[in-house]
Amino acid sequence: MTQPVSTERVRDLIEPTRVHGSLYTSEEIFQIELEQIWYRGWVYVGHESEVPDAGMFVSKSIGPQPLIMTRANDGQVHVLHNRCSHRGNLVCMADSGSTNSFRCPFHGWNFALDGSLLGYPHPEGYGGRHQLDDLPLPHVARTEAYEGFVFASLADDGPSLIEHLGDAADGISRLVSLSPERRLDLRAGWLQHRAHANWKLIVENETDGYHPQFVHGSIFSVGDSRIGDLYGEHSAALTRDFGNGHSENDLRPEFRKNDAPMWWFGSSEERVPEYAAAMRRAYGDDEARRIMVDGSPHVMVFPNLFIAEITLFVLQPLSVGVTVQHSTALQLAGAGELNRKMLHQCIGSAGPAGMLLADDTEMYERNQEGLGSREPAWIDTRRGLHRESQDSDGHPIGSANDEIGIRGFWRHYSSLVGDVELAASTRP
Amino acid sequence: MSVELSEATRREIEAFIFREARLADEHDYEEWESLWTDDGHYWVPAAGIDNPDGAMSIINDNRSRISTRIAQLVTGRRYAQSPPSRLARSISNIEIGHVDGEFVVRAVFTLIEASRRGRHTWAGHVQYRLRHTAEGLRMASKCVDLVDRQFDVPTLAFLI
Numbered sequence: 001m002t003q004p005v006s007t008e009r010v011r012d013l014i015e016p017t018r019v020h021g022s023l024y025t026s027e028e029i030f031q032i033e034l035e036q037i038w039y040r041g042w043v044y045v046g047h048e049s050e051v052p053d054a055g056m057f058v059s060k061s062i063g064p065q066p067l068i069m070t071r072a073n074d075g076q077v078h079v080l081h082n083r084c085s086h087r088g089n090l091v092c093m094a095d096s097g098s099t100n101s102f103r104c105p106f107h108g109w110n111f112a113l114d115g116s117l118l119g120y121p122h123p124e125g126y127g128g129r130h131q132l133d134d135l136p137l138p139h140v141a142r143t144e145a146y147e148g149f150v151f152a153s154l155a156d157d158g159p160s161l162i163e164h165l166g167d168a169a170d171g172i173s174r175l176v177s178l179s180p181e182r183r184l185d186l187r188a189g190w191l192q193h194r195a196h197a198n199w200k201l202i203v204e205n206e207t208d209g210y211h212p213q214f215v216h217g218s219i220f221s222v223g224d225s226r227i228g229d230l231y232g233e234h235s236a237a238l239t240r241d242f243g244n245g246h247s248e249n250d251l252r253p254e255f256r257k258n259d260a261p262m263w264w265f266g267s268s269e270e271r272v273p274e275y276a277a278a279m280r281r282a283y284g285d286d287e288a289r290r291i292m293v294d295g296s297p298h299v300m301v302f303p304n305l306f307i308a309e310i311t312l313f314v315l316q317p318l319s320v321g322v323t324v325q326h327s328t329a330l331q332l333a334g335a336g337e338l339n340r341k342m343l344h345q346c347i348g349s350a351g352p353a354g355m356l357l358a359d360d361t362e363m364y365e366r367n368q369e370g371l372g373s374r375e376p377a378w379i380d381t382r383r384g385l386h387r388e389s390q391d392s393d394g395h396p397i398g399s400a401n402d403e404i405g406i407r408g409f410w411r412h413y414s415s416l417v418g419d420v421e422l423a424a425s426t427r428p
Numbered sequence: 429m430s431v432e433l434s435e436a437t438r439r440e441i442e443a444f445i446f447r448e449a450r451l452a453d454e455h456d457y458e459e460w461e462s463l464w465t466d467d468g469h470y471w472v473p474a475a476g477i478d479n480p481d482g483a484m485s486i487i488n489d490n491r492s493r494i495s496t497r498i499a500q501l502v503t504g505r506r507y508a509q510s511p512p513s514r515l516a517r518s519i520s521n522i523e524i525g526h527v528d529g530e531f532v533v534r535a536v537f538t539l540i541e542a543s544r545r546g547r548h549t550w551a552g553h554v555q556y557r558l559r560h561t562a563e564g565l566r567m568a569s570k571c572v573d574l575v576d577r578q579f580d581v582p583t584l585a586f587l588i
Binding site for chain 1: 472474475476477482483484485486487488493496497499500503504505506507508544545578579580581582583584585588
């Protein structure tokens with residue numbers, strides 16, 4: 001029998017080595033999260049390479065809110081609300097495309113890709129043309145990009161993107177440096193995988209090195225995957241808490257032990273000769289070799305961007321118990337034959353039928369159902385606490401399968417929502 | 429692509445397709461795998477994709493990956509299908525053509541999946557390429573075009 005909890009604020013549900021199950025099941029807490037995290041902080045929206053030319057757009061989202069990311073005639077990327085400034089209709093129904101303008105089908109208002117209102121039918125009803133300059137298709141409050149990764153914040157103030165990313169930015173830079181042109185090209189299309197589970201279960205799993213050998217044992221036993229060993233008991237890999245809720249499963253110590261270029265991808269330079277040659281031309285032999293040994297990062301950027309070596313995942317919470325996982329293959333500009341191979345591996349592992357993600361998602365859904373059970377009321381997050389240390393940058397680190405990243409997630413989460421008071425009726 | 433087919437051929441093709449559906453419904457993985465030719469291609473396109481080359485797919489299995497998919501299911505630890513969903517699919521609107529020595533078969537299917545997650549209706553257009561081999565009729569490709577592929581879909585770990 002667990003002790004009753006005295007809860008007045010969300011922070012009472014979060015302790016250093018355990019969190020309360022209601023965090024995953026409470027409608028009230030989900031609404032608090034939307035307001036305090038998703039509609040306030042920096043959230044990943046899309047990549048500049050998805051709209052390479054002026055006139056291009058892609059439909060995006062922050063949680064349940066629909067957005068459009070465009071490349072306007074000014075050459076800039078804009079993130080706009082997909083909501084007509086007249087009566088709130090969707091102005092864009094396509095997932096992606098090229099257009100001169102967005103015309104709202106309801107009453108014909110017409111918007112440029114930078115959001116400005118180009119015109120409206122029967123203008124005499126408003127006293128003539130150009131009377132509604134205060135009604136553009138609204139931009140999100142703030143948009144910033146890092147290495148082509150476009151983030152938005154729906155709040156006017158707060159930390160800058162670079163402050164938010166902190167040292168997780170290094171993970172993004174490492175990914176980009178895998179391209180001989182230092183550029184990603186994310187245009188392979190998207191899988192959209194619905195999980196009947198709370199978004200935080202998914203974020204925690206992205207940084208959980210404890211589960212792969214169990215959840216993914218079936219595919220490790222029939223394929224030639226080395227992932228199981230990378231997270232095994234004797235792995236030299238690390239889990240790192242970057243702060244601000246970001247975390248990393250740093251596999252470089254294992255890759256460096258092997259000291260073979262492209263081993264991280266289960267390959268070799270000989271098997272991707274165009275790519276290896278392009279890398280050596282771009283970086284010189286020593287640096288190219290170092291990058292190809294170190295491989296692609298495994299970094300979770302709070303709250304919704306997961307860089308998983310060969311796949312980019314974007315999390316979209318729709319309700320307390322439903323989250324959509326958007327996934328696409330990481331594709332590197334100038335990488336020759338490597339892109340086709342990365343795409344092939346990504347499709348095999350990610351999405352609704354993926355040989356990894358289908359089983360991960362099964363676990364999220366069973367976990368969500370299990371949390372419907374009220375006893376025991378808490379979830380344990382202490383794994384590896386006794387062997388936690390710090391790296392040279394002062395970040396907490398632990399072994400490959402410790403719950404360092406999970407604890408870091410909750411510490412940051414508590415700093416964002418902890419002060420919010422819970423209604424008396426929903427206190428556990 | 430319409431050609432005159434003998435009634436016997438038409439019946440043979442329909443029987444093959446119904447058997448393929450039953451083996452998938454019943455999770456008879458190894459029997460299902462034996463329906464494939466050595467160059468089989470199993471494709472479930474993603475949103476907005478008309479050509480699998482260079483683009484994401486829900487499934488884009490060459491013959492080797494079909495084997496891996498089956499081997500994973502056979503372990504019994506493919507948790508997304510362990511325990512397995514209960515499945516019932518019907519196939520109709522069958523049209524049969526003949527191109528370059530292969531039968532090109534188009535059909536429509538609806539499938540109810542019952543699992544702990546709930547009931548889910550899957551539906552779509554399916555296209556098979558079938559070929560006569562020394563072992564009899566075999567499947568050289570199967571493409572399943574889900575009606576809802578432009579939206580998010582739940583886990584799809586059974587054989588669609």
